[in-house]
Amino acid sequence: xxxxxxxxxxxxxxxxxxxxxxxxxxxxxxxxxxxxxxxxxxxxxxxxxxxxxxxxxxxxxxxxxxxxxxxxxxxxxxxxxxxxxxxxxxxxxxxxxxxxxxxxxxxxxxxxxxxxxxxxxxxxxxxxxxxxxxxxxxxxxxxxxxxxxxxxxxxxxxxxxxxxxxxxxxxxxxxxxxxxxxxxxxxxxxxxxxxxxxxxxxxxxxxxxxxxxxxxxxxxxxxxxxxxxxxxxxxxxxxxxxxxxxxxxxxxxxxxxxxxxxxxxxxxxxxxxxxxxxxxxxxxxxxxxxxxxxxxxxxxxxxxxxxxxxxxxxxx
Numbered sequence: 267x268x269x270x271x272x273x274x275x276x277x278x279x280x281x282x283x284x285x286x287x288x289x290x291x292x293x294x295x296x297x298x299x300x301x302x303x304x305x306x307x308x309x310x311x312x313x314x315x316x317x318x319x320x321x322x323x324x325x326x327x328x329x330x331x332x333x334x335x336x337x338x339x340x341x342x343x344x345x346x347x348x349x350x351x352x353x354x355x356x357x358x359x360x361x362x363x364x365x366x367x368x369x370x371x372x373x374x375x376x377x378x379x380x381x382x383x384x385x386x387x388x389x390x391x392x393x394x395x396x397x398x399x400x401x402x403x404x405x406x407x408x409x410x411x412x413x414x415x416x417x418x419x420x421x422x423x424x425x426x427x428x429x430x431x432x433x434x435x436x437x438x439x440x441x442x443x444x445x446x447x448x449x450x451x452x453x454x455x456x457x458x459x460x461x462x463x464x465x466x467x468x469x470x471x472x473x474x475x476x477x478x479x480x481x482x483x484x485x486x487x488x489x490x491x492x493x494x495x496x497x498x499x500x501x502x503x504x505x506x507x508x509x510x511x512x513x514x515x516x517x518x519x520x521x522x523x524x525x526x527x528x529x530x531x532x533x534x535x536x537x538x539x540x541x542x543x544x545x546x547x548x549x550x551x552x553x554x555x556x557x558x559x560x561x562x563x564x565x566x567x568x569x570x571x572x573x574x575x576x577x578x579x580x581x582x
Contacts, residue, residue, distance in 0.1 A: 269442060270294050272472055278305075290335070292475060299346060301339055301475075303332065338475065345379060345474045348372035349444065352436050355418045370422040373434060373446055377427050378477045380446065380467035381493040385501045387508050388538065389453055389460045390515070394529045396522060398453075401515035405449060408507045409435050414500050420446070428465075439496050443470045459534065464504060468493040513542040 274290040289304040351372050387405065390397045410417060416438040425434075432450040439445055445468040453460045470493075516539045519529045531539075 269472075292472075294471065299339070299342060301335060301342075303335055342475050345375055346471075348375045349469075349471070349474065352376070352420065352446075353438065353444065355420065355436060356416045356438055366421050366423045369420055370425055373420060373422055374425055374427050376446060376469055377425075377467050378479070379474050380469040381478060383466040383468065383494055383497050383501070385464050385466075385505065386456055386461040387464060387505070388512065389462055390529075390535050391460055391532050392453065394516070394519065394531055394535065396519035396529045397515045397531070400518045401511060402451070404511040404515060405504075405508065406433060408504070408511065409433075409447070409449065413503060413507070415439060437500065439468075439500075442472065443468060443493070443496055445469075445497055445500070459538075464501070466497040466501070468497050509542045513539040 271291065271293040274292065276288050278286050278288050286305060291302040291304070293300045293302075348371070351368065355369075389401055392398075410419060414437055418436055420434040420436050422434050428448060430448070430450050430452055432448050432452070435447040435449070437445045437447055445466045448463075448465045448467070450463045450465070453462055455461070516529075516531065516536070
């Protein structure tokens with residue numbers, strides 16, 4: 267309904283087959299989230315459910331919804347707290363609970379609510395170790411360069427739900443949406459070329475009430491489409507910069523004279539690197555003359571004879 271509150275409505279069926287309308291009103295305040303539940307119910311059953319607060323002795327559908335709502339409230343509160351902890355990294359605010367272990371828990375918790383979007387970046391063959399090392403460093407530097415809105419690296423350890431080794435970044439897309447980005451260090455083969463994945467886990471504040479797995483297919487597609495429009499622009503920026511960095515990484519590897527082992531490039535990788543280079547003609551014609559000083563002079567008999575004859579004629 268707005269950026270501060272939403273209304274969720276569903277129909278519920280009790281054990282007797284009666285249909286009831288249930289409304290959830292979720293309101294986001296500065297320091298907490300308030301969830302109200304409204305439901306039409308038969309007066310006798312509603313009163314019985316709360317008689318002497320003997321909640322455990324009744325099978326009221328309302329109480330089942332209420333208990334489920336309270337549990338979801340607790341999870342949502344923890345998710346909002348994790349979101350704030352991570353945003354403190356961007357805002358450079360002190361966080362007494364900030365540690366690698368705590369940030370790992372924060373990331374793990376928010377991934378449950380996030381939609382996922384993946385782009386693939388081409389890397390060099392495993393034999394090109396120096397070029398791959400340069401390209402990895404250039405990619406990380408671009409992520410932190412400020413070209414992708416507000417961004418920072420997240421100091422995390424092992425993420426249980428996503429154990430692939432790599433670096434984690436946090437991007438604040440706007441005041442409502444943030445994206446947790448994972449740049450993988452693991453290489454795989456895609457379309458006959460080595461590549462690494464960059465995964466965007468995007469979540470909005472208004473989506474911190476339902477796990478991604480709780481949504482049906484239609485709701486999941488709708489949420490993913492909305493998030494895709496936000497992060498696809500960032501993905502394109504990374505791809506454009508990666509093309510330039512791809513060719514630069516091979517150049518730096520070839521220039522590195524101190525390296526003990528020289529990189530070898532496959533023809534496909536080298537051609538791909540050249541495709542991002544600009545051909546610039548420095549001069550039109552170059553004339554190369556032989557260095558006569560390096561050759562021993564050989565007396566020319568005919569030339570000497572002619573010169574002698576001409577000198578004699580002049581003398582006469």
